[in-house]
Amino acid sequence: MDAEGWIAREGALSRVPAAFAGVVEAARARIADSFDDGRLHSAYIYGSIPRGTATPGLSDLDLLVAPHAEPTEADRTAATRIEQALDESFTQIDGVGVLLFSARTLLSELERHDLGFFVACLCAPLLGDDLADHLPRYRPTSLLARETNGDLSLALPGWRRQAATANTDQHRKALSRLVARRIVRTGFTLIMPRWGGWTSDLTESAEAFGLYYPERAEQMRRAAVIGRTPSAVPAVHELIDDLGPWLAAEYATVHGDKAARP
The missing domain is CATH 3.30.460.10 (Beta Polymerase, domain 2)
Structure with a gap:
C-alpha cells in the first residue's frame, strides 16, 4: 500500500x-x-x-x-x-x-x-x-474482491476432473500448485477489505486469513505450503473437496458472485 x-x-x-x-x-x-x-x-x-x-x-x-x-x-x-x-x-x-x-x-x-x-x-x-x-488506482474493496476471485465455484468442477485423470507426477504437481495458490489467494481476498491491505505472499495471505477464520486457519496454512512447494502427493483433494467448496460459498455470501463473462 x-x-x-x-x-x-x-x-x-x-x-x-x-x-x-x-x-x-x-x-x-x-x-x-x-x-x-x-x-x-x-x-x-x-x-x-x-x-x-x-x-x-x-x-x-x-x-x-x-x-x-x-x-x-x-x-x-x-x-x-x-x-x-x-x-x-x-x-x-x-x-x-x-x-x-x-x-x-x-x-x-x-x-x-x-x-x-x-x-x-x-x-x-x-x-x-x-x-x-x-488504468485507475485500486483500493482493497469488496468490489475488487468480488471481481478478482468471486468465481471460485466455477473452477472446482474442472479441478476435480483434472485430479481424477492426472496420471503422472508432473501433472499432479502442476495441479497442486495451481489449486493451492488459487485457494490461498481467494482466502486472502475474502478478508482483504477487513484486513485493509494487499499481499501476494502466500504465507502472509494464509496468516491474515486465519485472523478472521481461525477454524480454517490450519487448512489454509497447509494450502500455502503446497502452493510454495507443490508435490505429487494428492493432498490437493482436501482443497478441492472441503476447503474449496466452503470458501466459494462464504465468498458468495460476503462479496457476491463475479460478473459473468461471455
Missing part, C-alpha cells in the same frame, strides 16, 4: 534476483522474436521473480503477453513454444506460464477490477507501452 491507501505495484525489473536476470532477458528476447510482425502491444512479468522473492530451482516464471488484437491460434502456438524453450533452457525455474489477453480486453470495463487490476498492480512491464498508464 502507498501512503495514500492505494495498492502499490508490487513488482519491478529492478527487484529481479541476480540468479533470474538471464531468464528475464531470454524471456524478453523470445517474446520480441515471436511477435515481431507488429502483433504485440506489450508484455509483462509477474509473480515471485519481479517481487524479488523467487527461489532458484523452485519458482516458476509467469509472463503476460498482450497482442493488439484478440489472440489467434498462431499466438497461442508461439506462447507454448516460449514456455517450452525457457523451461528447457534454465534450471533456475520450475515451469513457465504465458497468459495471452488482448490489450483491448485488458483495458475493458468488464475487466477493470480483474485483469485491469492484475496489470496495474501485479505485473511489471517487460516490453512495449505500459497499459497501467490507462
Whole structure:
C-alpha cells in the first residue's frame, strides 16, 4: 500500500534476483522474436521473480503477453513454444506460464477490477507501452474482491476432473500448485477489505486469513505450503473437496458472485 491507501505495484525489473536476470532477458528476447510482425502491444512479468522473492530451482516464471488484437491460434502456438524453450533452457525455474489477453480486453470495463487490476498492480512491464498508464488506482474493496476471485465455484468442477485423470507426477504437481495458490489467494481476498491491505505472499495471505477464520486457519496454512512447494502427493483433494467448496460459498455470501463473462 502507498501512503495514500492505494495498492502499490508490487513488482519491478529492478527487484529481479541476480540468479533470474538471464531468464528475464531470454524471456524478453523470445517474446520480441515471436511477435515481431507488429502483433504485440506489450508484455509483462509477474509473480515471485519481479517481487524479488523467487527461489532458484523452485519458482516458476509467469509472463503476460498482450497482442493488439484478440489472440489467434498462431499466438497461442508461439506462447507454448516460449514456455517450452525457457523451461528447457534454465534450471533456475520450475515451469513457465504465458497468459495471452488482448490489450483491448485488458483495458475493458468488464475487466477493470480483474485483469485491469492484475496489470496495474501485479505485473511489471517487460516490453512495449505500459497499459497501467490507462488504468485507475485500486483500493482493497469488496468490489475488487468480488471481481478478482468471486468465481471460485466455477473452477472446482474442472479441478476435480483434472485430479481424477492426472496420471503422472508432473501433472499432479502442476495441479497442486495451481489449486493451492488459487485457494490461498481467494482466502486472502475474502478478508482483504477487513484486513485493509494487499499481499501476494502466500504465507502472509494464509496468516491474515486465519485472523478472521481461525477454524480454517490450519487448512489454509497447509494450502500455502503446497502452493510454495507443490508435490505429487494428492493432498490437493482436501482443497478441492472441503476447503474449496466452503470458501466459494462464504465468498458468495460476503462479496457476491463475479460478473459473468461471455
